[in-house]
Every structure is written in C-alpha cells, then in structure tokens.
Amino acid sequence: MKAVVTVMPKQSVLDPQGAAVAQAMQHHGLEAVGKVRVGKSIEIDLPAGVDESKLHELCRDLLSNPVIEDYSLEIAD
Amino acid sequence: MKFAVLQFPGSNCDQDCITALHSFEGADAGYVWHKDTSLSGYDAVIVPGGFSYGDYLRCGAISQFSPIMGAVKEFAANGGPVLGICNGFQILCESGLLPGALVRNRDLHFLCQDVHLRVESTDSRFTKGSAVGAVLRVPIAHGEGCYFADDATLHDLQQNDQILVRYCDEHGDINQASNPNGSCLNIAGIRNREGNVFGLMPHPERACDALLGSTDGRVIFDSLLA
Numbered sequence: 001m002k003a004v005v006t007v008m009p010k011q012s013v014l015d016p017q018g019a020a021v022a023q024a025m026q027h028h029g030l031e032a033v034g035k036v037r038v039g040k041s042i043e044i045d046l047p048a049g050v051d052e053s054k055l056h057e058l059c060r061d062l063l064s065n066p067v068i069e070d071y072s073l074e075i076a077d
Numbered sequence: 078m079k080f081a082v083l084q085f086p087g088s089n090c091d092q093d094c095i096t097a098l099h100s101f102e103g104a105d106a107g108y109v110w111h112k113d114t115s116l117s118g119y120d121a122v123i124v125p126g127g128f129s130y131g132d133y134l135r136c137g138a139i140s141q142f143s144p145i146m147g148a149v150k151e152f153a154a155n156g157g158p159v160l161g162i163c164n165g166f167q168i169l170c171e172s173g174l175l176p177g178a179l180v181r182n183r184d185l186h187f188l189c190q191d192v193h194l195r196v197e198s199t200d201s202r203f204t205k206g207s208a209v210g211a212v213l214r215v216p217i218a219h220g221e222g223c224y225f226a227d228d229a230t231l232h233d234l235q236q237n238d239q240i241l242v243r244y245c246d247e248h249g250d251i252n253q254a255s256n257p258n259g260s261c262l263n264i265a266g267i268r269n270r271e272g273n274v275f276g277l278m279p280h281p282e283r284a285c286d287a288l289l290g291s292t293d294g295r296v297i298f299d300s301l302l303a
Contacts, residue, residue, distance in 0.1 A: 009180075013225055014259065016185050062142070065135055065171065067178040068225055 001046050003055060004074045007064045008039035039069075048077075078302055080106040081119035083149070083165075085140050090126035090162065090282065097282040097294075098123075103302050111143040121158045121301060122149055124165030126218070126280060136179060136221045137167035146172055158202050158301060159274045163219055166266070166276030175269055175276045176234070177226030179219075183259025187220040191291070192257055192279060194265050195245040198238045201268050203275040206300035212249045213242070213293035215279040217257060222278040224260035224267075231261055242266040242277055 009015045015037050022036040042063055046055075055073060064071040082094045091108060098106040109116065111129075116122060130139040140146070146168075153159050153174055161169035169175045182188060196204055196211040207213075226234070234240050243263040246255040256263045258278075266277025281294030 012227065013180060014183065014223075016181055016183055016259075020185060062138065063134070065138065065178055067170075067176075067227075068180055 001048050001050070002076045003044040003046055004076070005042040005044065005059055005063050005071055006039060006074070007042065007069050007071045009037060010068055010070055013068045078104055078120045079118065080104060080121045080123055081109040081116050082106055082123045082125055083111060083145055084108050084125075085111045085127070085129035085143060085168075087129045087131055088125050088127035088164070090164075090280065093280070094123050094125045094162070094282045097285040098298065100285060101295075101298050101302055104298065109145060111140065111145045114144045114148055116145075116148045116152050116157075119152075119157075121160070122152055124149070124159065124161040124168050125282075126163030126165060129164055129168065132164075132221070135171070136164060137169075137171035140168045141172035150174065153269075153274050156271070156273050160203065160297070160301070161274075161276035162280055162282065163217075163222075163278055166278055167221065169274060169276045174274050175267060176230045177224055177261075177267070179221050179278070180223045180225050181221050182219070182223050182257070187218075188222070188257050189216070189218045190257070191216050192265070193245050193247050193249070193255065194242040194279060195249050195251060197240045197243055200238050201241055201272045201275060201300075203268065203297050203300050204241050206303055207296045210249060211296075212245060212247065213281075213284070213296065214247075214291045215281055215284045215294050216291075217279045219258070219278055222260070223258040224264040224278070226261060234264075234267055235262075237270050239267050239270060240264055241268055241275060242279070
C-alpha cells in the first residue's frame with residue numbers, strides 16, 4: 001500500500017514562498033491569480049495492514065509541525 | 078563549568094562555540110556526538126548552529142529524535158542550562174523544549190549580516206550580566222529564522238518575561254525596519270518558563286573576539302559563567 005501525506009502551512013502562518021510564486025504567476029500572464037500556498041507531498045511505500053494510528057502519530061510528530069503546519073493523510077491500496 | 082557542544086551531522090558552528098568558550102576563564106568544553114546518550118560530567122549544553130540533517134523535512138525536524146536529545150530533555154528538566162544557537166534554536170523548538178517555530182525569512186533570502194539586539198530581560202541565567210535596554214551587535218546567518226507562535230503563546234511569552242532579546246536598530250528602537258526576517262514581535266531569542274533553556278537565532282559565539290568585529294556576544298557566556 002501507499003500513503004501520501006500532504007503538509008501545508010497553516011492559514012495563520014505567513015507563506016512568503018506562496019506569495020512569491022503568486023507574483024511570478026502574475027508576471028507570466030495570469031493576472032487573475034489568487035492566493036498561492038506552497039506545501040509538500042510525501043509518498044510512503046508501506047506493507048499492507050500498517051497501523052493507521054501509528055501513521056497519524058508520525059504525521060503529527062515528525063512529518064509536520066503542528067505549530068505551523070496542517071497535514072492530511074491519504075492511504076491508497 | 079564544563080560545556081557540552083552537541084554535534085549532529087551537518088552542525089557547522091560547533092568548533093566556533095568551542096573556540097569561543099576557550100576564551101573564557103572558568104569554561105571548559107567538549108564535543109558530544111548526537112548518538113551519545115549521556116551528558117554526565119557536563120554543567121551546560123550548547124546546541125550549535127548549522128544544517129543538521131541537511132535541514133531535511135524542516136530545520137531541526139530530524140535532529141529532535143537523535144539519541145542525545147533524550148539526555149538533553151532530562152538535563153533541562155533537572156534545571157541544567159541549555160543554549161540553542163540558530164539551528165540549535167530550531168532544534169529546541171522542534172523538540173518542544175521551547176515554544177513556537179522558526180519559518181522561512183519574510184523576504185525568502187538567506188541573511189548573513191550583523192544585527193542589533195535589545196536585551197529585554199535580565200531575569201535569566203543567560204542575560205543576568207547585561208542590562209535591560211542594552212544593545213548588542215551580533216551576526217545572524219539563517220534562511221529560516223522568522224519566529225512564529227500563535228497569539229496565546231506570544232501573550233504567555235510576554236507575560237512571563239520569556240523574550241530575552243529582540244531585533245532593534247543601533248539605537249535600540251524596535252520597529253519593522255529593524256526586523257530582518259519578519260519574526261513575530263521582532264523576537265530574536267526566548268527562554269523557557271523556568272529560565273534554564275534559551276534559544277536565539279543570532280550567533281553570540283561569533284561575537285566574542287574583537288578580531289571578528291564585536292565582543293557583544295560575550296555577555297551571554299559571562300552571565301552563564303557568573
């Protein structure tokens with residue numbers, strides 16, 4: 001099975017990288033671009049039957065920092 | 078006083094710390110590898126700057142789980158002084174020894190320059206030898222030094238006098254222009270509530286010798302050694 005963890009900066013945290021990307025998109029002709037936020041996506045190969053609560057624990061304690069980021073976990077078979 | 082200077086793969090200010098410490102009377106210092114599990118024989122811990130684990134995932138995210146960090150937490154819980162500089166500050170925040178987090182600089186640039194810091198509190202083992210309002214000139218060198226914490230945490234930091242140094246101009250005025258990286262409240266360094274753990278982004282160990290342009294960083298080590 002495969003897990004995909006998406007980590008995004010919290011709405012309350014300034015994302016200067018996203019702002020810079022939005023500006024670059026405007027310069028490349030998409031004047032109407034709205035807010036852009038940059039996060040990361042982590043793909044993890046796992047054996048079948050891995051404890052999902054353990055995965056959430058790792059998402060919270062290692063893969064994201066709850067002070068500044070939110071994560072979502074998607075598991076595909 | 079014997080200082081343990083931690084070494085993670087990617088630490089690069091460890092030798093600066095040892096060299097600086099050797100210029101203080103009464104200070105002895107030794108390296109402690111991140112895979113060690115004991116701080117026995119040491120009286121203080123420095124988590125130095127650098128790019129531990131290549132800053133992979135987030136700055137300090139992987140180092141927080143190094144074997145030595147268990148001993149650092151125990152050392153801190155027993156009241157031992159712990160000083161985190163730059164990447165060391167990031168590691169202390171990631172490991173929960175200090176509140177908040179360090180994120181990308183407001184303008185996205187890596188900043189390598191001298192800054193001015195205003196001492197906000199002398200109620201700590203790290204600043205007791207200074208004076209409130211004193212202005213220190215100390216270098217910074219970081220890409221992720223923008224201190225962030227939610228409003229409740231910032232409120233607590235202020236209430237408990239935990240903000241030890243803030244970015245200011247050469248006159249000691251704190252304003253947006255003197256905030257190099259966008260940190261909340263111009264925060265450059267904070268202590269824990271108990272007062273024995275201090276983290277800051279600037280490098281006091283690089284401001285301990287007149288040859289390097291400033292000796293203003295010495296007050297932090299002098300305070301610890303007093």
